[in-house]
Amino acid sequence: MPFKINDIVVRKSHGFDILFKVIDVIENRGVKHYLLHGITMRIVADAPEDDLMPASMSRINEYDEPYQKKANYLIKKIAESKDLKRRGMMRSNRSEPYGKPGTVLHIDGDEGYLNICLDAYKKANIEAHGEIVDEEDQPDKVLDLLNKYRPDILVLTGHDGVKNSRNYSDLNNYRNSKYFIDAVKNARKYEPSLDDLVVFAGACQSNYEAIIAAGANYASSPERVLIHCLDPVLVCEKVAYSHINEIVKIEDLIENTITGSPGIGGLQTMGKFRYGAPKAKY
Template sequence: MSLQVGDLVTRISYGEDVLFRVTSVDDEANIELKGEELRLVADAPLSDLKKVDDDERTEFEQEQKKKEEQCYRLFRQDYRLMREKNEYELSSAYTTPNPQYFEMRGRVLHMDGDASYLQKCTAMYDRLGIPVYGAHMRETDMPHQVASLLEMVQPDILVITGHDAFTRSKGTDKDLKAYRHSKAFAQTVREARKAIPNLDDLIIFAGACQSYFEGLIRAGANFASSPSRVNIHALDPVYIASRVSMTPFLDRVQLSEVLRNTITGEDGLGGIDTKGVLRRGIPLKNQDDL
């Protein structure tokens, strides 16, 4: 079997559990891979790889689409409930029946180490109606770029993600050296906290597949991956950031509800008590001017 960059494969030794795209075939003993739907990087010898045919790829894509649509429906359902609560609170507070109010949703700065994932994420932000500025760069460049991006974009929410992996042969799950990019993610979080120290003034999500969750939280992230060192879906950071963006700033983000709407769940994602960033206003004139 021969492989080319861009081919889809699975790893035989791992039970063909993850779909990868080939990123380098310079050495048949060490072919570099990245997850097609999971934020994971890996390598494997040619002998351990199985090329995915068109029928298998179609089946996989349909299954992933089903998961994404299920999460989207859950998110929209929760948003409707939040909006109904907001309308009730405003109706109780103002003498005008059914006051028309406008919303200022939290702005997201999304830094991603993968250009294709960034495109997929920004499309979902747009679908959910979340203002976003996307920036693609290598994970190791993020600590050097985050301060200037924060100054330029002035976001309410910062997402730091890309690819990661935990390699047990390089150390325990408490050793940063055992992770592909957790060190860079943690450094980026610390640089962001130098600029904006308060946990409620800038909400940070950091991490990717199998990332060092505890280290990222200690560095200053509000949300991070991966508590159980499992893989996370490419869109998981979007759902967390979007929920924060749509939660009123006087309310606390309900962690259990947020994680329920992600594809990965509590094994792959976690966080600390955090306030929302949505602000509402009255009267509604022309929200497009805001």
């Protein structure tokens, strides 16, 4: 059956494993293919018409429940950790301390995902600026956006995917990894230090090794798995609320994500949270 833009579908060939939104219809010699974006997973794929089925409403409602439960748990865990740190500072200071977490510039190729992420930053009391930029345009625009916002943490994400699972070393085998790599390289022209500007880059199945080699602190995807749309936010929250004199434990950061070590990895990095005292009276 024909599908329309924004229809929610599943693929028969992959066991109906992921919910996709149709974003484009491509017709070649009378054969229709559809370009697909993951609903909660940061993957882009294409499929012929006969491989797709419309997703039922019950399937749509059930699909994201386990991921959302874990995301809510992790966000709550971060909030509890922040409260414990604040109480620890109060015991060592006569006056109640206050603090400033790191600021975030989140550049995303997907408007829907960006809005979900900005809402999560807001709940975590992190100052975050969001910009919708197609993956292929991120290398050209990242410098101007860094100069505009001057963040502590930069996120470069959107959608990605491996075209052929037999060759993980060829950059041309990835839909958008080369754009994330070039954007990271340009960001490092703005700030070479990995501790002064913390960079997360990548999406589903991205070329993790090449993105890290380009200068990112954190990236996806070590085992070329799918990552959740909130994984970059959870990485940022851990860095933003870790003290500037502390190295963020990479094991703790990975544990703090939905995907875990198959999808997220990186390098030792200093935190971005600054304590202050006393708290203003007025």
